[in-house]
Amino acid sequence: MNPILATSGRLRPYLLAWVPLTAITGTLLVLAARLTPLEAVLVTLPLTAVYAFLCLSSWYLCKAVPVGAATLARMTGTLLAAAALASTLWAAWGATIVWILATFPGFSALPDSLPALTPVVVILGFLLYLLAAAVHYVLLAVDRARAEEARGAELSRLAREAELRALKEQLNPHFLFNSLNSISALTTSSPERAREMCVLLAGFLRSTLGLSGKATIPLGEELSLVRSYLEIERVRFGDRLRVEERVEADAARCGVPPLLLQPLVENAVKHGVAPRLEGGAVTLSARQADGMVRIELVNPYDPDAEAAPGAGVGLANVRRRLAARWGDRAALETMRTDGLFRIELTIPADAAA
Amino acid sequence: MASGASLLSAVVVDDEPLARELLRELLGRLPDVTVVAECANGFEAVKAIAERAPDVVFLDVQMPKLDGFEVLSLLPKREDGRPAVVFVTAYDQYAVKAFEANAVDYLLKPFDKARLAAAVERVRSRLAAGQAAPPPGLATEARGPARPVSRVVVRDGADITVLPVATIEWVKAEDDYVLLRAGGRDHLKAETLGSLEAQLPKDRFVRIHRSYLLNLDRLVRLEAGATGTPTAVLRDGTELPVSRAGARRLRERIGA
Numbered sequence: 001m002n003p004i005l006a007t008s009g010r011l012r013p014y015l016l017a018w019v020p021l022t023a024i025t026g027t028l029l030v031l032a033a034r035l036t037p038l039e040a041v042l043v044t045l046p047l048t049a050v051y052a053f054l055c056l057s058s059w060y061l062c063k064a065v066p067v068g069a070a071t072l073a074r075m076t077g078t079l080l081a082a083a084a085l086a087s088t089l090w091a092a093w094g095a096t097i098v099w100i101l102a103t104f105p106g107f108s109a110l111p112d113s114l115p116a117l118t119p120v121v122v123i124l125g126f127l128l129y130l131l132a133a134a135v136h137y138v139l140l141a142v143d144r145a146r147a148e149e150a151r152g153a154e155l156s157r158l159a160r161e162a163e164l165r166a167l168k169e170q171l172n173p174h175f176l177f178n179s180l181n182s183i184s185a186l187t188t189s190s191p192e193r194a195r196e197m198c199v200l201l202a203g204f205l206r207s208t209l210g211l212s213g214k215a216t217i218p219l220g221e222e223l224s225l226v227r228s229y230l231e232i233e234r235v236r237f238g239d240r241l242r243v244e245e246r247v248e249a250d251a252a253r254c255g256v257p258p259l260l261l262q263p264l265v266e267n268a269v270k271h272g273v274a275p276r277l278e279g280g281a282v283t284l285s286a287r288q289a290d291g292m293v294r295i296e297l298v299n300p301y302d303p304d305a306e307a308a309p310g311a312g313v314g315l316a317n318v319r320r321r322l323a324a325r326w327g328d329r330a331a332l333e334t335m336r337t338d339g340l341f342r343i344e345l346t347i348p349a350d351a352a353a
Numbered sequence: 354m355a356s357g358a359s360l361l362s363a364v365v366v367d368d369e370p371l372a373r374e375l376l377r378e379l380l381g382r383l384p385d386v387t388v389v390a391e392c393a394n395g396f397e398a399v400k401a402i403a404e405r406a407p408d409v410v411f412l413d414v415q416m417p418k419l420d421g422f423e424v425l426s427l428l429p430k431r432e433d434g435r436p437a438v439v440f441v442t443a444y445d446q447y448a449v450k451a452f453e454a455n456a457v458d459y460l461l462k463p464f465d466k467a468r469l470a471a472a473v474e475r476v477r478s479r480l481a482a483g484q485a486a487p488p489p490g491l492a493t494e495a496r497g498p499a500r501p502v503s504r505v506v507v508r509d510g511a512d513i514t515v516l517p518v519a520t521i522e523w524v525k526a527e528d529d530y531v532l533l534r535a536g537g538r539d540h541l542k543a544e545t546l547g548s549l550e551a552q553l554p555k556d557r558f559v560r561i562h563r564s565y566l567l568n569l570d571r572l573v574r575l576e577a578g579a580t581g582t583p584t585a586v587l588r589d590g591t592e593l594p595v596s597r598a599g600a601r602r603l604r605e606r607i608g609a
Contacts (some may be wrong), residue, residue: 178369181462185375238370274368277417278392295475302417304504304515 003139012141015052022048025124033117039110043097043117051090051125055132058082062136075254079133087125094121114296158324159215159257172266175232176201182236195236204228211258216350218288219293220252227267230282233269235329240279241269251286254293254349257321263314264297264343272299288349295345303339322347361477364390364405365414366398366424367441372462376441386473395419396513403511407436409457409476414442419506419513422447425454427508430543433483437476451595478592501554507533507540514540518553523593524566536571559606561585561599575603 004010026044029035035043061082065075098114101107179201186194207225211217223245230243267280273280280300287294315334322330326348335342365376365388380386382572390401394417401408402424410428414421425438440451443462457479460470505516516535522574525532526546534541542549550558550566561567571587575595578584583600585593595603 062487174443178372179464181443182369182371184463184465185371185378188378189374236369236371240368272566274415275417277396304418304517 018052032120033113058133058135081125083129086129087122089211090125091118091121200232216255217258219254219256242281244283246285248287251293267314268299272301275302293349297343301341361386362389362407364407366392366412368416379466395424398424409437411439411441423506502552507542522571526564561595
């Protein structure tokens with residue numbers, strides 16, 4: 001849709017701008033083509049009224065040869081050709097008006113001024129058309145900037161919301177209470193390990209709280225958070241929880257939103273390993289290829305277990321955060337095969353800044 | 354306590370080794386309490402409780418395979434109220450359910466020796482009062498109508514079977530028990546038909562008779578019997594009696 005017609009309140013100023021242009025056109029016709037003021041008014045009014053709308057067509061040019069996408073030569077060529085065509089049409093319309101007026105008594109001599117009138121109309125039409133194109137380019141740029149701004153605001157709102165939700169889920173009180181219970185058990189049997197567990201828990205909480213304010217952290221930093229989480233859970237679950245990690249160094253340098261993986265790993269433990277009698281291994285791997293980072297999280301699950309309410313919330317959160325950050329350039333896929341639950345995250349390999 | 358010297362036997366059930374260790378240690382410091390078994394999951398718990406017949410069970414809620422409430426629903430019901438059940442969990446949202454299931458106490462992790470001692474005292478006085486065991490089914494009834502169960506656990510001697518609700522064909526009331534027909538086999542469970550009906554998904558199961566609950570998926574047709582009472586014919590040819598009210602409920606559900 002033409003930006004002048006699409007946005008209410010633009011058509012009136014556009015038409016008003018044609019009032020002085022009409023006056024200039026009329027004056028030029030009086031001065032250059034020797035028309036009487038009355039003849040000038042009668043010719044100019046229908047002439048510019050039509051051209052005002054013809055010039056709206058320059059919008060199609062702006063779409064066909066947008067700034068930046070088309071080469072300068074192509075842009076100039078297209079614009080000049082269109083302006084030439086438009087002004088020729090305009091001149092033809094001017095001639096038509098003159099011939100129609102000539103049929104009225106008192107104006108029969110008007111066609112005599114055509115040789116002087118036509119070049120004035122052609123040159124003026126050419127310039128006016130270029131002016132209209134320029135106005136359209138400016139308006140389109142303004143509209144695009146506004147849309148970008150709105151999109152940016154929406155994205156940052158989504159990202160903030162996701163962050164908040166992640167933080168809320170992060171401070172999972174049951175994880176804390178169970179860990180404190182483990183510490184309580186260790187204080188008599190193994191004070192040294194109790195102290196270690198306190199340090200682990202403190203470190204985990206500190207980095208969780210510290211990270212939540214940042215927009216991006218290196219994947220390696222997220223993984224060290226995940227590692228301390230898993231170490232704490234290993235104290236609780238003992239041999240039932242095993243951890244395997246295969247992360248390539250260049251993947252670890254890529255940037256991710258903080259607390260992106262931690263909720264997924266927590267799910268893997270809570271809904272995957274914990275409900276199994278024999279426990280299992282949580283496998284985490286990350287590698288970089290073709291400008292993308294592929295992160296894979298695999299855990300076994302008990303097919304008989306009741307799906308706990310809220311198990312899918314973590315996944316939905318991560319999906320939202322990926323979309324807020326990268327749109328459709330990031331992907332999250334899940335697979336259930338042979339008793340294994342597999343999450344595959346593919347995100348652009350942006351540097352962690 | 355009048356008979357404070359009586360020895361209290363306890364079974365500890367928790368899937369976390371450290372949580373069991375803590376309970377064992379703190380219980381060991383209380384007078385006249387002895388831990389006779391430790392279990393890491395619901396299966397072990399049901400077996401150990403049947404074998405050891407303890408006075409008290411300290412029971413975690415979230416465990417692999419069987420959760421604490423499912424374990425409770427499988428315990429033998431004894432006249433003397435044994436075993437008394439104390440839930441031990443980090444989650445506070447099951448407390449109401451636990452007390453409705455006649456639990457003696459509800460310990461929130463982490464807890465200290467004084468709180469555990471208070472729980473043991475409550476167990477002693479409950480057992481001294483000789484309070485009768487909760488009526489069958491109350492334990493599972495207490496899971497509440499909020500969310501229908503997706504499975505039912507039954508016990509046959511030492512075997513525990515998990516029946517997904519989709520596999521349950523029909524259920525028949527038999528005194529204090531229900532007989533569940535599932536996967537071509539019969540299973541008995543100490544529960545009332547009414548309490549089971551309350552837990553099963555309403556869109557799948559219909560009470561067709563005072564004594565029968567039917568999985569709608571199994572129904573082939575409703576036959577008008579010679580005596581005026583209709584009969585439900587199932588996929589495998591089984592015929593179940595249908596009461597007048599049951600027939601009305603069935604017709605409402607199948608839109609006939």
